[in-house]
Amino acid sequence: MSSKKSDRRKFLKTSAALAGLAVGGVPVAIGQAPSASGVRDLHAYGERSRFETSIRTGNNGYFGNMRDDLPKPGVRRDIGLRAPLQDSMGIITPASVHYVISHGYEPPAINPMEHRLLVHGMVDHPLTFTMEDLKRLPSVSRVHFIECRANGDPARLERKMPNATAQTTHGFSSCSVWTGVALSTLLKDVGVKSGATWVIAQSTKPDSHTKSIPMAKAMDDVLIAYGQNGEAVRPEHGYPLRLVVPGYEGINNVKWLGMLRAANEPYMDKRETTDYPELRPDGKARWFNSEMGPNSVITFPSGGQQLTGRGYYQIGGLAWSGGGAIRRVEVSIDGGRSWKDAEVQAPVHSKAFTRFGFGWNWNGQETLLQSRSSDERGDRQPTVAEMAKMWNLPVSYYESAPFLIGHFCVIQTWKVLPDGSVQNALFT
Amino acid sequence: MSSKKSDRRKFLKTSAALAGLAVGGVPVAIGQAPSASGVRDLHAYGERSRFETSIRTGNNGYFGNMRDDLPKPGVRRDIGLRAPLQDSMGIITPASVHYVISHGYEPPAINPMEHRLLVHGMVDHPLTFTMEDLKRLPSVSRVHFIECRANGDPARLERKMPNATAQTTHGFSSCSVWTGVALSTLLKDVGVKSGATWVIAQSTKPDSHTKSIPMAKAMDDVLIAYGQNGEAVRPEHGYPLRLVVPGYEGINNVKWLGMLRAANEPYMDKRETTDYPELRPDGKARWFNSEMGPNSVITFPSGGQQLTGRGYYQIGGLAWSGGGAIRRVEVSIDGGRSWKDAEVQAPVHSKAFTRFGFGWNWNGQETLLQSRSSDERGDRQPTVAEMAKMWNLPVSYYESAPFLIGHFCVIQTWKVLPDGSVQNALFT
Numbered sequence: 126m127s128s129k130k131s132d133r134r135k136f137l138k139t140s141a142a143l144a145g146l147a148v149g150g151v152p153v154a155i156g157q158a159p160s161a162s163g164v165r166d167l168h169a170y171g172e173r174s175r176f177e178t179s180i181r182t183g184n185n186g187y188f189g190n191m192r193d194d195l196p197k198p199g200v201r202r203d204i205g206l207r208a209p210l211q212d213s214m215g216i217i218t219p220a221s222v223h224y225v226i227s228h229g230y231e232p233p234a235i236n237p238m239e240h241r242l243l244v245h246g247m248v249d250h251p252l253t254f255t256m257e258d259l260k261r262l263p264s265v266s267r268v269h270f271i272e273c274r275a276n277g278d279p280a281r282l283e284r285k286m287p288n289a290t291a292q293t294t295h296g297f298s299s300c301s302v303w304t305g306v307a308l309s310t311l312l313k314d315v316g317v318k319s320g321a322t323w324v325i326a327q328s329t330k331p332d333s334h335t336k337s338i339p340m341a342k343a344m345d346d347v348l349i350a351y352g353q354n355g356e357a358v359r360p361e362h363g364y365p366l367r368l369v370v371p372g373y374e375g376i377n378n379v380k381w382l383g384m385l386r387a388a389n390e391p392y393m394d395k396r397e398t399t400d401y402p403e404l405r406p407d408g409k410a411r412w413f414n415s416e417m418g419p420n421s422v423i424t425f426p427s428g429g430q431q432l433t434g435r436g437y438y439q440i441g442g443l444a445w446s447g448g449g450a451i452r453r454v455e456v457s458i459d460g461g462r463s464w465k466d467a468e469v470q471a472p473v474h475s476k477a478f479t480r481f482g483f484g485w486n487w488n489g490q491e492t493l494l495q496s497r498s499s500d501e502r503g504d505r506q507p508t509v510a511e512m513a514k515m516w517n518l519p520v521s522y523y524e525s526a527p528f529l530i531g532h533f534c535v536i537q538t539w540k541v542l543p544d545g546s547v548q549n550a551l552f553t
Numbered sequence: 554m555s556s557k558k559s560d561r562r563k564f565l566k567t568s569a570a571l572a573g574l575a576v577g578g579v580p581v582a583i584g585q586a587p588s589a590s591g592v593r594d595l596h597a598y599g600e601r602s603r604f605e606t607s608i609r610t611g612n613n614g615y616f617g618n619m620r621d622d623l624p625k626p627g628v629r630r631d632i633g634l635r636a637p638l639q640d641s642m643g644i645i646t647p648a649s650v651h652y653v654i655s656h657g658y659e660p661p662a663i664n665p666m667e668h669r670l671l672v673h674g675m676v677d678h679p680l681t682f683t684m685e686d687l688k689r690l691p692s693v694s695r696v697h698f699i700e701c702r703a704n705g706d707p708a709r710l711e712r713k714m715p716n717a718t719a720q721t722t723h724g725f726s727s728c729s730v731w732t733g734v735a736l737s738t739l740l741k742d743v744g745v746k747s748g749a750t751w752v753i754a755q756s757t758k759p760d761s762h763t764k765s766i767p768m769a770k771a772m773d774d775v776l777i778a779y780g781q782n783g784e785a786v787r788p789e790h791g792y793p794l795r796l797v798v799p800g801y802e803g804i805n806n807v808k809w810l811g812m813l814r815a816a817n818e819p820y821m822d823k824r825e826t827t828d829y830p831e832l833r834p835d836g837k838a839r840w841f842n843s844e845m846g847p848n849s850v851i852t853f854p855s856g857g858q859q860l861t862g863r864g865y866y867q868i869g870g871l872a873w874s875g876g877g878a879i880r881r882v883e884v885s886i887d888g889g890r891s892w893k894d895a896e897v898q899a900p901v902h903s904k905a906f907t908r909f910g911f912g913w914n915w916n917g918q919e920t921l922l923q924s925r926s927s928d929e930r931g932d933r934q935p936t937v938a939e940m941a942k943m944w945n946l947p948v949s950y951y952e953s954a955p956f957l958i959g960h961f962c963v964i965q966t967w968k969v970l971p972d973g974s975v976q977n978a979l980f981t
Contacts, residue, residue: 168634169608171649174792176665177785180597206596214732214780215694217645221599222784237604260853263867263910265898266643304642352642354782356650357605364602425688439691470693472900482691 181206181222182292203228204361207296210443211427216268216478218299220354225361226273226297226375228334233381235329237357237365242349246325246386249316256365259351262306267348267371268474270445272298272417274374277533279523279551289549291427294537298420298445300478301362303369304352309344312387321387326368329383336377337391338370346371346476349382372447372476373415374532417447419506420534421454421481421498432545435489440467443478446500450474453499454481460493460538461508467496475501492541493550509535509552524552609634609650610720631656632789635724638871639855644696644906646727648782653789654701654725654803656762661809663757665785665793670777674753674814677744684793687779690734695776695799696902698873700726700845702802705961707951707979717977719855722965726848726873728906729790731797732780737772740815749815754796757811764805765819766798774799774904777810800875800904801843802960845875847934848962849882849909849926860973863917868895871906874928878902881927882909888921888966889936895924903929920969921978937963937980952980 183206204227208218218224237256245251276297278284283293308324317340324343328334338347348369350358358364363380370377421444426432444451450473455464467481481496497506512535513520523533540550611634632655636646646652665684673679704725706712711721736752745768752771756762766775776797778786786792791808798805849872854860872879878901883892895909909924925934940963941948951961968978 168632168653168789169610171609171651171653171787171789173648173784174665174788175662176793179784181599182597204596213783214692214785215730215783217730217783219782219784220601223599225596225599234603237602257861261866263912264642264869266908268900302643302645354647355641355643355645356607356647357602357642359599360602361596361599365604433685436689438689441692472696472902474900480694484691 179209179212179222181208181225181296183207183296204231205297207292208299209292210296210298210422211291211424211430213424213443216300216443216472216474216480217354218301218478220301220356220359220362223299223301223353223359223362224271224273224297227332227361227380232360232364233329233331234360235365235381240329240365240383242366242382242385244311244315244385246388247318247321248312248387249318250314252315254311256351259306259349259366262310264304264352265307265348266302266304266352267346268300268302268472268477269369269371270298270300270476270478271369271375271378272420272445272447274376274417274532275529276420277535277537278529279533280529285524285549285552287548287550288429289551290429291422291424294428294549294551295420295422295443297375298478300443300445301353302355303348303350303367304355305348305350305366305369308347308349308368308385311349311385312344315387317387320389323388323391325384325386325388325392326377326379326382327384327386328379328381332381334376334379335392336368336379337388338368338373338377340387342370342373370415372417372449374417377415415447417445418532418534419446419448419451419498419500419504420444421496421506422537423456423494423496423539426494426541426547427539428547428549430547432487432541432547434545435487438485438487440483440485440494442467442481442496444469444481444496444498445476445478446498446504447476448504449476449501451479451498452501452503454479455497455499456481456483456485457495457497458485458492461495461536464497487541489543491543494539494541495536497536506534506536511535607637607640607650609636609653609724611635611724632659633725635720636727637720638723638726638850639719639852639858641852641871644728644871644900644902644908645782646729646906648729648784648787648790651727651729651781651787651790652699652701652725655760655789655808660788660792661757661759662788663793663809668757668793668811670794670810670813672739672743672813674816675746675749676740676815677746678742680743682739684779687734687777687794690738692732692780693735693776694730694732694780695774696728696730696900696905697776697797697799698726698728698904698906699797699803699806700848700873700875702804702845702960703957704848705963705965706957707961708957713952713977713980715976715978716857717979718857719850719852722856722977722979723848723850723871725803726906728871728873729781730783731776731778731795732783733776733778733794733797736775736777736796736813739777739813740772743815745815748817751816751819753812753814753816753820754805754807754810755812755814756807756809760809762804762807763820764796764807765816766796766801766805768815770798770801798843800845800877802845805843843875845873846960846962847874847876847879847926847928847932848872849924849934850965851884851922851924851967854922854969854975855967856975856977858975860915860969860975862973863915866913866915868911868913868922870895870909870924872897872909872924872926873904873906874926874932875904876932877904877929879907879926880929880931882907883925883927884909884911884913885923885925886913886920889923889964892925915969917971919971922967922969923964925964934962934964939963 208224366382368379423442467483470480636652670682794810796807851870895911898908
């Protein structure tokens with residue numbers, strides 16, 4: 126093992142300066158190329174049926190309380206598009222509809238042959254990696270959700286509208302199979318000096334988004350991902366390289382990753398000091414509160430959907446937690462007065478979307494449907510009242526919702542009306 | 554549980570005659586629609602980077618020994634496109650590049666609102682299901698490979714060419730997360746009569762492909778899938794409904810599924826009696842030999858790829874078996890003289906692609922790389938010589954390869970040349 130490691134380090138040192146040839150680039154086709162054989166592009170790289178119309182929806186340039194980060198037309202723009210969770214199947218969100226939040230710029234068109242990852246700072250051997258260098262290293266694949274801390278923000282008006290869908294209420298969360306190199310592998314190879322307690326991750330220009338990750342987390346389960354759902358990470362999600370920080374706020378998952386720096390203090394970027402810390406009513410702030418709490422949402426039946434009559438339905442939904450694996454999901458069909466265990470469906474991965482199912486015979490009357498999840502640490506998804514109590518706030522604070530405080534992972538309520546239509550009923 | 558089941562059957566009986574409204578159809582967007590907000594379609598439904606060029610490749614109208622099923626131009630066509638396994642990441646094949654074989658017709662453009670699944674034959678309650686009916690039932694998601702029985706066919710000239718890639722040699726195999734209803738759920742609901750030993754599955758017109766599945770298999774792990782990798786099954790893969798028969802030859806996985814019939818004998822379709830049975834040299838045929846054997850292929854480094862210099866590389870590849878879960882993968886870097894255990898990487902699913910990795914320091918000399926897999930039943934992937942012996946044939950039979958006999962899941966050999974180029978070396 127030690128000789129192997131030494132050889133790998135030798136490779137890392139010598140190859141870092143080389144541009145080299147691409148490995149695994151354009152496939153060498155045997156026989157007729159698709160264009161020559163008359164096979165349509167539809168077959169060479171397939172598309173979904175024209176009857177499938179599920180898309181990301183959202184706003185362009187407005188993000189609730191991101192007041193000091195307004196888009197500058199023609200130069201910068203903010204993109205905030207939610208995933209259509211009401212149409213989800215299983216636990217994987219297709220990359221084409223995975224939620225996108227981008228403060229500032231259009232996703233850059235990076236040529237992977239020219240992309241570099243610099244790893245430096247408090248390390249023994251600062252190195253620059255090409256994409257090819259990274260793909261020579263041991264790779265791992267893991268299923269993880271990514272979620273914006275503002276998911277479900279009650280400060281957004283539409284969160285409370287009766288016609289809100291699961292996309293509106295929870296669509297700033299998505300789940301992928303991520304493939305790449307464990308950050309710990311890179312950090313061990315460059316040799317982190319003692320005293321380095323943070324890893325500062327930064328996007329390439331023009332974004333240059335910067336985020337500080339605690340070293341303990343960096344050495345635990347953070348990935349440097351070049352693959353998503355079996356193919357290269359898509360441009361909106363960080364092509365060709367994205368930091369994946371399982372269970373932490375979306376903003377930690379730095380896209381278009383170009384630099385990692387080991388340091389003995391956090392970077393104190395504006396979003397770390399001003400925008401993202403929790404400002405409590407007593408004026409104190411809570412910084413680096415990164416881990417997302419236990420959450421869940423019933424995706425069928427959910428807001429905007431239509432039941433066609435009484436009878437048997439399989440209630441289905443998604444649960445997830447930044448604290449680890451989902452252990453239990455309960456469903457209430459009486460607005461939270463009583464709860465029964467739902468079936469937690471395999472596979473169950475840590476810090477990943479987890480499917481649940483619950484058999485239900487609808488009697489045709491108005492019904493309030495709810496779900497709540499618990500994770501492996503025993504943390505349970507709260508009601509609005511429990512969330513308010515945790516932050517020492519009145520419930521009315523969230524009903525008027527001047528400003529998001531805390532991760533708003535409260536129990537969602539869907540109201541099934543006698544005509545089979547389904548409405549958002551968060552505050553009813 | 555019995556009352557629940559009785560209610561479900563009641564639902565099935567009453568709802569089967571109803572067309573009804575779509576549940577979970579076009580999402581109801583809150584606020585600005587993407588077109589109104591100026592958000593580009595790229596963001597509403599994303600695409601891969603233009604630097605990613607991996608595609609399906611293959612032939613149009615030629616399938617090795619499918620001599621009596623030639624395409625009729627203008628009316629019918631055969632499509633046979635292989636997946637670019639050399640570019641795969643993790644265990645999921647993106648639907649856009651999942652292999653496609655279609656004997657006869659273009660994938661039909663089926664409107665899911667009009668699609669029906671008839672379940673009849675030796676059952677107590679014949680029923681017709683709409684897509685909505687099916688989505689009301691309990692759903693499951695499972696990861697499974699699908700593989701054409703002709704994958705790796707040595708009768709195809711390109712299988713032996715030095716410039717063959719992993720796509721050429723193994724690309725008629727792919728792996729997806731399939732979501733749908735367990736076939737056993739439907740069969741229990743319609744009530745299979747005693748004496749019914751087969752389920753006959755048929756595509757809708759114009760394909761009308763028909764396949765007989767043993768009842769024991771049908772009640773075990775067969776799925777009626779409407780979802781693939783988190784979204785609806787793609788048109789080439791059976792939209793809106795595909796039978797998934799884990800571990801069995803691809804031809805069992807009936808696309809555009811329109812009919813299931815319980816019967817006391819197989820259908821004896823032409824492909825069951827003439828094309829697909831194993832014709833042995835002694836003139837005897839082996840019918841319904843459906844289960845795919847243990848297989849594997851090194852995807853990096855593999856044919857057509859280029860190493861940039863000596864040093865550390867992580868050899869990576871895929872292993873799978875129709876017999877269950879992969880238990881062990883071994884790698885040889887000396888052409889099969891000695892073997893060492895590779896790391897079998899999580900997650901490991903039954904009858905699914907499984908990733909393996911093997912650290913390797915290349916000394917810059919010509920090297921023969923091989924992998925072999927073993928499944929949970931202890932079956933191990935054979936050499937060509939072992940395969941020939943099993944069928945009582947000389948090895949030269951496969952070298953000249955007039956006609957495919959058996960599932961040709963033999964150990965693949967890649968040759969790394971001193972200049973770092975990688976070649977197919979199956980028969981060297």
